[in-house]
Amino acid sequence: MSSQTSNKTAGNDGWLKPAVDAAARGMIAIRRCARCGRNHYPPREICPFCLDDRLDWEISDRANGVMLAQTVLHHSNEEKFRARLPLRVGLVHLQCGPTVVAFVDDRCIPGSGVMVSARLDEEGRPVLAAVPQQRD
Amino acid sequence: MSEIDSAYAPARGYDDVVVTAPVTVPYVRRSEHGAAWFLGRALAGLIETSGVAMDSIDGLTVSSFTLHPDSAVSFTQYVGSSPRFLESIPTGGACGVIAMRRAARAVQAGDANIVACIAGDTANASSFRELIANFSTFARDYVYPYGAGGPNQSFAFLTDHYMRTRGATRADFGKLCVAQRENARPNPLALFREPMTLEAYLASRPIAEPIHLFDCVMPCAGADAFLVMHRRRAEKLGLPFVRILSTIERHNAYSNDPIQMRGGWLMDRDRLYAEAAIEPGDIDFVETYDDYPVISMLQFEGLGFCPEGGAPEFVRRNTFTIDGSFPHNTSGGQLSMGQAGAAGGFLGLVEAIRQLIDKPLGAAVPNAKVGLVSGFGMINYDRGLCSAAAILARP
Numbered sequence: 295m296s297s298q299t300s301n302k303t304a305g306n307d308g309w310l311k312p313a314v315d316a317a318a319r320g321m322i323a324i325r326r327c328a329r330c331g332r333n334h335y336p337p338r339e340i341c342p343f344c345l346d347d348r349l350d351w352e353i354s355d356r357a358n359g360v361m362l363a364q365t366v367l368h369h370s371n372e373e374k375f376r377a378r379l380p381l382r383v384g385l386v387h388l389q390c391g392p393t394v395v396a397f398v399d400d401r402c403i404p405g406s407g408v409m410v411s412a413r414l415d416e417e418g419r420p421v422l423a424a425v426p427q428q429r430d
Numbered sequence: 431m432s433e434i435d436s437a438y439a440p441a442r443g444y445d446d447v448v449v450t451a452p453v454t455v456p457y458v459r460r461s462e463h464g465a466a467w468f469l470g471r472a473l474a475g476l477i478e479t480s481g482v483a484m485d486s487i488d489g490l491t492v493s494s495f496t497l498h499p500d501s502a503v504s505f506t507q508y509v510g511s512s513p514r515f516l517e518s519i520p521t522g523g524a525c526g527v528i529a530m531r532r533a534a535r536a537v538q539a540g541d542a543n544i545v546a547c548i549a550g551d552t553a554n555a556s557s558f559r560e561l562i563a564n565f566s567t568f569a570r571d572y573v574y575p576y577g578a579g580g581p582n583q584s585f586a587f588l589t590d591h592y593m594r595t596r597g598a599t600r601a602d603f604g605k606l607c608v609a610q611r612e613n614a615r616p617n618p619l620a621l622f623r624e625p626m627t628l629e630a631y632l633a634s635r636p637i638a639e640p641i642h643l644f645d646c647v648m649p650c651a652g653a654d655a656f657l658v659m660h661r662r663r664a665e666k667l668g669l670p671f672v673r674i675l676s677t678i679e680r681h682n683a684y685s686n687d688p689i690q691m692r693g694g695w696l697m698d699r700d701r702l703y704a705e706a707a708i709e710p711g712d713i714d715f716v717e718t719y720d721d722y723p724v725i726s727m728l729q730f731e732g733l734g735f736c737p738e739g740g741a742p743e744f745v746r747r748n749t750f751t752i753d754g755s756f757p758h759n760t761s762g763g764q765l766s767m768g769q770a771g772a773a774g775g776f777l778g779l780v781e782a783i784r785q786l787i788d789k790p791l792g793a794a795v796p797n798a799k800v801g802l803v804s805g806f807g808m809i810n811y812d813r814g815l816c817s818a819a820a821i822l823a824r825p
C-alpha cells in the first residue's frame with residue numbers, strides 16, 4: 295500500500311512536484327492563491343477561499359507558527375514507526391495562515407512559538423518538523 | 431447566523447413520515463464475512479422484523495467503509511434488490527441521521543414508499559489499517575506519515591487543546607465513559623458489559639496522549655438498520671414507530687477556525703429546536719456520537735445543553751446513566767458496544783427508536799417521550815467534517 299502512495303510525482307499528483315523538490319532541499323512549500331493572496335495547506339489545485347486555480351508555491355527554509363496542540367503516540371498502525379515510539383506530533387498554526395501537522399521536538403510547548411521546516415521521509419513524501427523558535 | 435442563513439424559510443416538516451423496525455446485526459470483534467454479508471443480514475432483518483416483502487422495499491440507503499470496491503449500486507445486484515430510490519451515504523458518524531432525512535424526503539415526495547436504511551462493515555486484522563491509511567488524500571499524505579496513529583492521533587489533538595483551553599480533566603471524560611459502561615450492563619449486544627471504575631479508566635494505558643485506552647472505541651464488525659415509511663403504512667403493518675420532529679446536517683463548518691473547538695451543530699441548532707417547537711430542556715434522553723468523549727462534550731455545547739466551553743462543568747453537575755439527570759448513550763454507546771464502521775453512525779439512532787417504542791436493547795429511560803440523536807463524522811486532516819442531529823418523538 296505504501297509503495298502505491300509514496301511516489302508523489304506519479305499519475306495525477308504531478309502538480310505536487312515542487313513541494314517534493316522543496317522538501318528534498320529542506321524547504322517548506324505552502325500553497326498561495328494568485329487571486330486572493332491567501333495561503334492554504336494541505337495543498338490543493340483549487341483555492342478553498344475563492345475557487346481560483348491560479349496557485350503558486352511559497353517556498354522558504356522555515357515557517358513560524360504557534361503549536362496549538364500535541365500528542366505523544368504510544369501506538370502506531372505501521373511497523374516502521376513502532377521502533378520510534380513514543381513519538382511526539384503536533385498541530386501548528388502557521389503565521390502565514392494554515393494549520394499543519396508536524397513532528398515536534400520534545401522542547402516544543404503548546405501555546406508557544408515554533409519553527410517548521412520540511413524534509414522527505416523514507417518513502418519520499420514531504421513531512422514537516424517543528425522546533426522551538428529561537429529567541430534573538 | 432449569516433445574513434443568508436437568517437433569510438432561509440423554515441424547512442417543511444416531515445408530516446406523517448415515520449421511522450420503524452430498528453435492527454442490529456450483532457457486533458463481533460472480527461469476522462471472516464465481507465461487508466455485503468453484514469449489510470445483507472441487516473436487510474433480511476428488516477424484512478423479518480417488519481413483515482414487509484423484499485419487493486415492497488422500493489428505496490435503499492447504504493453506508494459502509496469496507497464494501498469497497500463494491501458500491502450501493504453493486505450491492506443491489508448482490509442481494510437481488512430493485513429499488514427506485516438509492517443513496518450512498520458516506521458521512522461516517524453522521525450517516526444515520528442523514529440517511530433518515532434523505533429517506534424521509536423521498537417517502538414524503540413519493541419517490542419511494544418504503545426505504546430501508548442500512549449501515550454496516552466487516553473487520554479483520556488488516557481492514558482497520560487499510561481504512562485509515564487511505565481514508566482520504568489529506569489523511570493519507572498529510573497525517574498518516576506522522577506516526578500512523580489514525581483517528582486516535584487526530585482526536586488527541588482536539589482533546590489536548592480542549593483540555594487546556596476549556597479546563598476539562600481526564601476525570602470529566604472518565605465520568606462519561608463510566609456512565610456509558612453502566613448503561614451497557616443490561617445490553618446483551620454490548621461487547622463490553624463488565625463494570626468500569628473511574629480508577630480503572632484513569633489507570634488505562636496511554637494510546638495517543640492525552641487519549642488513553644478507555645477513551646477509544648473498539649473497531650468491530652456489525653450492522654444496523656431501520657425503515658422509513660408513511661405512518662398509515664406502519665399502522666397497517668402493526669409496526670411501532672417514531673415521528674421525526676426535525677433534523678439538521680452541516681459539513682465543513684467553521685473551516686477557518688485554526689483548530690476545531692466547535693462542530694456544525696452550533697450553526698443549525700436554532701432551526702433544529704424551532705422546527706420541533708421544543709427546547710433543549712424538553713429532551714428526555716440524548717444519543718451522541720461518542721468517538722471520543724471530547725466529541726460528546728462538543729455535542730452538549732453545540733446542541734445547547736450548556737454554553738460553549740461549558741461542557742466540563744455540565745458533566746460535573748449531571749449524571750449520565752439511564753436513571754440519571756441527563757440520560758446519555760443509553761445502550762452504552764460505541765464505547766461499550768464497539769464501532770462497527772459506518773454502523774457507528776446508526777447506533778445512536780436505532781437506540782433512540784428503540785427507547786421510544788419501548789424496546790431498548792438494555793434498560794428503558796423512564797417516561798421518555800422525546801429523544802435527540804446527534805452524529806459527527808469523518809475526521810479528516812485536523813477535524814471532523816460532518817455534523818447532524820434529529821429530534822424524535824413518540825407518536
Ligand SMILES: [Zn+2]
Nearest residue numbers: 327330341344
Ligand atoms: Zn483564492
